[in-house]
Amino acid sequence: MGQIFRYCFWDLLRSRFILAYFGFFLAGSMGIFRFSPSASAAFGALLSAVILLAPLCCQIYGTLYFYQSRGFHELMFAQPIGRIPLCLGQFLALSAALGLAFLMAVGIPMAAYGFSAGGDVRLLMVFVGGGLLLHFIFLALAFLVAVSVEDRLRGFSTSLVIWLTLVFGYDALVMALVMKFSDYPLETPVLAAMLLNPVDLERVLVLMHLDSAALLGYTGASFQKFFGTVLGTWVSLGALLMWIIAPLLLFLRKLTRKDW
Amino acid sequence: MNCENRKRPFGLCVFIALPFLLTINTGWGKPPLKHSSVLEVGSAQALKTLREALAVADSGDVLRVHPGTYPETGLVVSKPLTLRGIGKPVLDAHGLGALLVITANDVHVTGFVFKNVGISYVRDQAALGFVNARDVRIDSNRFDHNFFSIYGARSSGAFIENNDITGLYGHEVANGNGIHLWQCDSMTVRGNHVRGHRDGIYLEFTGNSDVTNNLAEGNIRYGLHFMFSNGSRYAANVFRNNGSGVAVMYSNKIRMEDNRFERNWGSAAYGLLCKGIEDSEVRRNVFEENTVGIFQEGLSRVHFEGNAFIRNGWAIRILADCDDNLYEGNRFAGNTFDVSYNSSMHNSNVFRGNSWDKYRGYDLNHDGRGDIPYRPVELQSSLMDHYPEALALMRSHFLTLLNLLEKQFPVLAPKSLEDDSPLFPPKAGS
Secondary structure (H helix, E strand, C coil): HHHHHHHHHHHHHHCHHHHHHHHHHHHHHHHHHHHHCHHHHHHHHHHHHHHHHHHHHHHHHHHHHHHHHHHHHHHHHHCCCCHHHHHHHHHHHHHHHEEEHHHHHHHHHHHCCCHHHCCCCHHHHHHHHHHHHHHHHHHHHHHHHHCCCCHHHHHHHHHHHHHHHHHHHHHHHHHHHHHHCCCCCCCHHHHHHHHHHHHHHHHHHHHHHHHHHHHHHHHHHHHHHHHHHHHHHHHHHHHHHHHHHHHHHHHHHHHHHHHC | HHHHHHHHHHHHHHHHHHHHHHHHHHHCCCCCCCCCCCCEEECCCCCCCCHHHHHCCCCEECCCCCCCCCCCCCEEEEECCEEEEEECCCCCCCCCCCCCCCCCCCCCEEEEEEEEECCCCCCCCEEEEEEEEEEEEEHHHEEEEECEEEEEECEEEEECCCEEEEECCCCHHHHCCCEECCCECCCEEEEEECCCCCCEEEEEEEEECCCCCEEECCCCCEEEEEEEECCCCCCCCCCEECCCCCCECCCCCCECCCCEHHHHHCCCCEEEEEEEECEEEECCCECCCCEEEEEEECCCEEEECCCCCECCCEEECCCCCCCCCCCEEEEEEEEHHHHEEEECCCCCCEEEEECCCCCCCCCCCCCCCCCCCEEECCCCHHHHCCCHHHHHHCHHHHHHHHHHHHHHHCCCCCCCCEEEECCCCCCCCC
């Protein structure tokens, strides 16, 4: 697995997609940090980009990557190496490559413009750590889709639907429910809803550390009370990790049972 | 004709007699110097304490208090006197009751340091109080660590100027107001610096007054708190970083001009909280970095003109019980939400000729006005007015999408709530 990881990782670092992804994010975050009036505004703008684009890119490229490895898989399956180490190695390599691209694309401008998140280390940790986890989550989902759906076209559309659902559809549903049940106290249900969607969770976690947290009023206060505690931090980390582990386990299960 | 002939000699009489009347009654005028004398107070003087001096002083006397610390409480000034601190003498209450209460007219207190008036949950004890007094003058004093600093009641015509006031900080329950005026009239509060009190400046039932050039910052609750005080004006003040900003309630014919409301940031903070205000004017103020620039409830016929709203969460939140207000020539820049309004039905407020940084219109006839109206109430902000929990979705892409749709097909905000002649915002960099 280690060898597969090394091989795939170095191979990926030279791929045009990763370079383009890195370049795009670098240019974007450079621009944002250069022109934002404050660190808080910069992180707000960057957050919007990350929660929209990182899931999309990971989902699409992850699916594509797995489909394109078909020949490689068939070749390797003839060798004395299990399916699980092979594909897990690929997954880790892809995660590491995209994660590294993201890390550098965000980190270089921060270092260049001296934005240490306004001295807020927690904001930095939540933003970068959460961003990385988002990459892993959507890559895991992408692999799961690719291994379950044989037809590439259907695979891609499934991936897109997953992205649309988590980024737009889920929030629409939450909004609808909030409107429907507006007569009831909704702080806790909304909080739970935010915990269940990794994109929302990352958004809320970062938002809590920005100036705009004050705009959230009463809802924000109850959020702050939860995310401010040690328990809240562990629960949200757990929720994000569950979103990696669950699809990965499913993926491995499907992988071992798949009839190539 | 006849009437005027009779009146003129009478008016003349009063005019001539006036100085005499005044000198006899109050010793207010300068001429009768034989009555007024200067008493020196200090450890090296004949009169050792302020209490002794107040006991022997006659109306119109000047008490010159020399440097030193005077441990005192419960002093009463019941004659028209001038208390003049030389080299900032300190009146120290050592955590006990009130320091000095003025019950006479025409008292002038200047150049003192008032310290350490203790907390009381029963009485509003203050470093310097005045009750039933006309034309009191309090200037250039320093107030340190007092429960209430200046407390006026049932008085009129006082001048409170250039005092430097620091409160207890701490919790608002165990903290009094910096300048507290209750049932007064025609007061002037000018050039004071108030910090660390519950309310920096508090006016209740205090009409026709002037609050100008003050700086209120870091107060626990409001920088300025203003209730049932008709016909007052506050101008050129700075309210910064106070717990919940400035509150103005249940008053009419108020003028608020050239003030700055800065950095009142927090989940329940406002630059300016207006409630039940009528026939008033709000002009040329700057609202910068407040959670809510102006919160408006029950406002009628108020004219907002030439104000600047910069980088606030909400520039203006209007509740639908506000009617016939006019917003003209204001500038909105960098606010998360420009205007929120909590009804989709009725609106009688008028926006015209404001400049909005989010305006994306054009000006074909070059009259300096945009040709298509600007709708300042975003779907986002109306949604959040109706469903505060939806704020959890702030900055989500779903809401961005909805906003875009609302811009094309408005449904939630009343149609009349729009600026049909928006100005173009000044170009960046100019």
